Amino acid sequence: MGKIFDNRAWFLVLPMALLVAFNALIPLMTVVNYSVQDVFDATHRIFVGADWYREILRSDRLQSALLRQFVFSGLVLLIEIPLGVAIALVMPRKSGWATSLTLVLMALPLLIPWNVIGTIWVIFLRPDIGLLGHFIDHTLGIRFDYPTVPLEAWVSVMLMEVWHWTPLVALLAYAGLRAIPDAYYQAARIDGASAWAVFRYIQLPKMRGVLTIAILLRFVFSFLIYTEPFVLTGGGPGDSTTFLSIYLVKIAVGEFDVGRAGAFSIIYFLIVLAFSYVFYQVLQRVGTGEKA
Amino acid sequence: MKSQAAAAVAGQWAGEQADAATATAAQSLTAKLPARTLALVVYLVLLLLPIYWMLNMSLRDNNDIMTRLALYPEQPTFHNYVKILTDPAWYMGYVNSFAYVSLNTVISLAVALPAAYAFSRYRFLGDKHLFFWLLTNLMAPSAVYLLPVFQFYSALGLIDTYLAVALAHTLFNVPLAVWILEGFMSGVPREIDETAFVDGYSLPRFFIVVFLPLIRAGVGVTAFFCFMFSWVELLFARTLTITAAKPIAAVMTRTVSASGLDWGLLSAAGILTIVPGALVIYFVRNYIAKGFALGRV
Numbered sequence: 001m002g003k004i005f006d007n008r009a010w011f012l013v014l015p016m017a018l019l020v021a022f023n024a025l026i027p028l029m030t031v032v033n034y035s036v037q038d039v040f041d042a043t044h045r046i047f048v049g050a051d052w053y054r055e056i057l058r059s060d061r062l063q064s065a066l067l068r069q070f071v072f073s074g075l076v077l078l079i080e081i082p083l084g085v086a087i088a089l090v091m092p093r094k095s096g097w098a099t100s101l102t103l104v105l106m107a108l109p110l111l112i113p114w115n116v117i118g119t120i121w122v123i124f125l126r127p128d129i130g131l132l133g134h135f136i137d138h139t140l141g142i143r144f145d146y147p148t149v150p151l152e153a154w155v156s157v158m159l160m161e162v163w164h165w166t167p168l169v170a171l172l173a174y175a176g177l178r179a180i181p182d183a184y185y186q187a188a189r190i191d192g193a194s195a196w197a198v199f200r201y202i203q204l205p206k207m208r209g210v211l212t213i214a215i216l217l218r219f220v221f222s223f224l225i226y227t228e229p230f231v232l233t234g235g236g237p238g239d240s241t242t243f244l245s246i247y248l249v250k251i252a253v254g255e256f257d258v259g260r261a262g263a264f265s266i267i268y269f270l271i272v273l274a275f276s277y278v279f280y281q282v283l284q285r286v287g288t289g290e291k292a
Numbered sequence: 293m294k295s296q297a298a299a300a301v302a303g304q305w306a307g308e309q310a311d312a313a314t315a316t317a318a319q320s321l322t323a324k325l326p327a328r329t330l331a332l333v334v335y336l337v338l339l340l341l342p343i344y345w346m347l348n349m350s351l352r353d354n355n356d357i358m359t360r361l362a363l364y365p366e367q368p369t370f371h372n373y374v375k376i377l378t379d380p381a382w383y384m385g386y387v388n389s390f391a392y393v394s395l396n397t398v399i400s401l402a403v404a405l406p407a408a409y410a411f412s413r414y415r416f417l418g419d420k421h422l423f424f425w426l427l428t429n430l431m432a433p434s435a436v437y438l439l440p441v442f443q444f445y446s447a448l449g450l451i452d453t454y455l456a457v458a459l460a461h462t463l464f465n466v467p468l469a470v471w472i473l474e475g476f477m478s479g480v481p482r483e484i485d486e487t488a489f490v491d492g493y494s495l496p497r498f499f500i501v502v503f504l505p506l507i508r509a510g511v512g513v514t515a516f517f518c519f520m521f522s523w524v525e526l527l528f529a530r531t532l533t534i535t536a537a538k539p540i541a542a543v544m545t546r547t548v549s550a551s552g553l554d555w556g557l558l559s560a561a562g563i564l565t566i567v568p569g570a571l572v573i574y575f576v577r578n579y580i581a582k583g584f585a586l587g588r589v
Contacts, residue, residue: 009414013422016407016466019399023463024429027440034440087335090328100577104570105336107580108343111569113524113541116562123349124342129555131345134361163342171580224433227526245435249527252439265436272431277424 028269035262052263061239062264065247069223072158072243076222079162081215084169085207089199091174106167118231121160125232146233150240153233157241160228165218172214176207212282216275223272244268343566349559357555372560385540386564388454389523392537395458397518400465401511408473409499413485430467434527437463442531452534460528465518472517476510509579516576523569540565
């Protein structure tokens with residue numbers, strides 16, 4: 001596409017670049033600064049080099065938090081992507097009041113403040129006052145106490161996460177489905193294609209672009225998750241639902257251990273950066289390849 | 293493969309007989325409409341159930357909630373809502389949230405519009421690197437920035453102001469806005485720009501008079517997303533405020549008192565945080581799907 005080469009375009013991006021630099025670069029340099037020093041108070045600090053990095057990388061708590069985080073994000077993708085696609089397939093394809101209503105209802109969870117999401121599920125899951133908690137505990141007769149049983153805490157956090165974000169996947173997949181011209185379906189009908197064939201050879205290839213965005217957005221958002229599980233379980237019982245962000249805030253704000261938190265931050269940031277790079281590359285390819 | 297080749301042929305055929313076959317084909321392919329509708333309705337009910345339960349709680353008083361489980365409020369009371377809407381310590385939380393969310397949306401759009409135009413129309417030194425750097429900020433963990441941003445803003449005397457939260461939220465909203473707007477802008481043919489410049493429009497005048505009306509759906513969607521992400525975020529909003537600019541989501545912790553948690557009051561406050569989202573979503577309902585696809589469908 002014939003974009004003009006013109007360095008004066010920098011004037012157009014300059015306000016944006018300055019604002020983001022103000023917000024991102026200065027704090028990030030502070031973190032780097034902390035990560036190589038041992039700070040005692042405002043005037044006493046010594047340079048410790050890579051000591052914090054060595055210590056944090058060997059820490060069992062970090063390693064288990066990292067493992068937990070990858071398992072969580074993996075499960076999120078395995079459940080939400082197929083479920084979201086399935087929901088998009090049953091959504092009405094023509095515009096009308098039913099479609100509008102479905103879209104508004106489905107987008108609703110995405111617009112609720114994240115701590116309120118946690119609160120909703122606390123209320124919903126409590127065995128004494130919550131509908132689901134009461135149902136499991138009293139009607140099904142299975143003792144349910146998610147704040148003290150690690151497995152139940154995990155199931156609860158997963159359930160909340162799937163409830164919260166599957167609509168995003170469904171909306172993205174739906175946007176992809178809507179972009180398929182009617183002629184494709186007509187052709188499939190002439191061929192006598194089965195519903196599976198239509199899905200496999202028409203709908204799925206046409207959703208490739210939006211599904212790539214969905215998978216990567218879901219991965220990143222679930223990797224950064226903090227508020228919802230913090231409200232629901234507080235990272236417990238024990239450390240069983242302490243994901244990376246929860247652990248980091250515990251060290252940085254709770255224990256005010258800025259050196260260790262700084263080194264942790266840099267490692268965390270580098271992991272996300274690596275994935276962002278893959279994200280960017282994949283997206284570039286999808287952006288050019290899909291137009292054919 | 294076979295059906296794809298057939299699709300191309302049939303595409304031409306369908307073009308000629310457009311009115312005869314349109315729309316009916318897609319429908320008859322999925323003749324099991326009742327089953328699909330049923331599945332969708334079941335999903336929507338499950339989706340709304342937790343929200344309904346909170347609404348149910350919000351219409352009952354705490355004694356009633358703690359003594360028995362009721363599927364619907366048998367003696368609905370608006371007492372919780374009245375309390376929130378008449379007590380300044382409560383309702384100022386909403387005012388604060390609206391103030392920084394609006395300020396953030398305005399700042400984000402103001403810097404993102406020219407930047408997105410530059411990315412969609414020009415190549416320039418370091419453009420790809422700049423765009424990538426921008427995206428990394430969208431994916432940066434807020435927790436990483438929390439402490440340094442707090443210290444930095446303290447040094448600038450910004451703590452507990454609307455501006456502090458609005459500025460902090462631009463960290464992820466500006467990259468997001470640039471990204472969505474770039475998608476929408478790239479859908480507008482370049483010829484429009486060139487024709488306007490030949491006609492003697494200056495860039496700023498062209499941008500405001502001609503270009504902005506063309507992408508107003510994109511601007512609306514972007515504003516919606518800035519609103520949404522600023523509204524749902526709490527980590528920065530809570531850390532950077534003390535009292536004067538405290539968001540409603542943080543005020544909600546007030547429901548814990550000596551006598552325990554007031555579930556009814558907490559639920560009413562929660563329901564009231566959902567209302568603004570539900571209202572703005574109605575205005576962009578036809579663009580939601582495209583917006584979530586970042587303007588790239």
